Amino acid sequence: MDKSSISKRRKCQTVELSPLEKSLINLLQHGLPVCERPFAQIAEEVSSTEEEVIACLNNLRSEEVLTRFGPMFDAASLGGAFTLAALSVPEEDFDFVTEQVNSFDQIAHNYRRDHDYNMWFVIATESAEEIEQVVQAIENKTGLKVLNVPKLKEFYVCLYLPV
Amino acid sequence: MSTDTKEHITKENLTEQERQYILLTQNGIPIIEKPYHAIAEQMNLSVEQVLTLTKSMQERGIIRRIAAVPNHYKLGYQFNGMTVWDIDDEHAEKFGDAVGQLPFVSHCYLRPRFLPEWNYNLFAMVHGKTQEEITQYRGQIKELLKEILVTRNNDSSQNSITKNNDMLTSTAILKKTGLRLKK
Missing domain, CATH: 1.10.10 (Arc Repressor Mutant, subunit A)
Structure with a gap:
């Protein structure tokens, strides 16, 4: 593992959570009821008070244990086009190619992975045509062939990370 | 659903x-x-x-749910693996659906193959607290898919394909920005 990924991992240290924090994180991954005072209803379920639940959640949010709190939108309804793409980057060029690829605004996420295809990124654009243009531009800039694997079918998931 | x-x-x-x-x-x-x-x-x-x-x-499916999104890492889920599978196209939808139902899977998609460089058509992202845990999850998915994993013979092509599944673990986040609706 290189130095930069070690420091990244330190920044993402596991935090100690109180029993109330744990219950709220577990419960709210499944969803918040849609009603006037949702936190009062949640408070009942975790045997706490509305005030305490709100304070606790705001604290988790500001500590970034929760990265987001609110409606999860279907990506397609936000418009635009997406694809997942990969490059097989020679080790000695890796940092340079990372800079080249990340310089495109249309690159939303980019991860290094342990495989011959060692760089995996999401391209998000306004239109399908723009995806093609970005792929072409990355190939021209890096001199590497892009593996472009857009989704053909998305399956509904039920991710649950209990604490 | x-x-x-x-x-x-x-x-x-x-x-x-x-x-x-x-x-x-x-x-x-x-x-x-x-x-x-x-x-x-x-x-x-x-x-x-x-x-x-x-x-x-x-x-209408515009909102999936109103929920709290935890930082995986801060909850101790330090390990993620992108598992990839070469499965029969004929049964891919039914089995993909079943893989998506597993609680440790955060994304599950069918994607195109590019033979001979890339033979995997099913992608499932798994999350765990240890390397052993995600390796075990990969095993659970393999058990579920064992009947429909594709066996490709080593033919005369230069890049002969010998594997029908793999797990790519991330070793660094190089960029991460959110997706947004533009005004």
Whole structure:
């Protein structure tokens, strides 16, 4: 593992959570009821008070244990086009190619992975045509062939990370 | 839940109210006693109208759920693996659906193959607290898919394919930005 990924991992240290924090994180991954005072209803379920639940959640949010709190939108309804793409980057060029690829605004996420295809990124654009243009531009800039694997079918998931 | 029966929602067939709602809440909603009052005020609607709108957007599949999104790493889920599978196209949808139901899978997609460089058509992202844990999850998926994993013979092609599954673990985040609706 290189130095930069070690420091990244330190920044993402596991935090100690109180029993109330744990219950709220577990419960709210499944969803918040849609009603006037949702936190009062949640408070009942975790045997706490509305005030305490709100304070606790705001604290988790500001500590970034929760990265987001609110409606999860279907990506397609936000418009635009997406694809997942990969490059097989020679080790000695890796940092340079990372800079080249990340310089495109249309690159939303980019991860290094342990495989011959060692760089995996999401391209998000306004239109399908723009995806093609970005792929072409990355190939021209890096001199590497892009593996472009857009989704053909998305399956509904039920991710649950209990604490 | 099947999304097949739902209308296909795109940015173009959102109502003006839905568009406004997304712009107002895509960075999150306030964690206060009456969060929908705050939204109602900004949209010039009654709370009842905002609650009805929220429920209708859930039914239309625009909103998947209203939820807390935890930072995987801070909860101790330090390991993720992108598992990839070469499975029979004929059975891919049925089995992909089953893989998506596993609680440790965060994304599950069918994608095109590019032979001979890339023979995997099913992608499933798994999360765990240890390397052993994600290795075990990969094993669980393999058990589920064992009947439909493709065996490709080593033919005369230069890049002969010998594996029908793999797990790519991430060793560094190189860039991460969110997806947003533009005004």
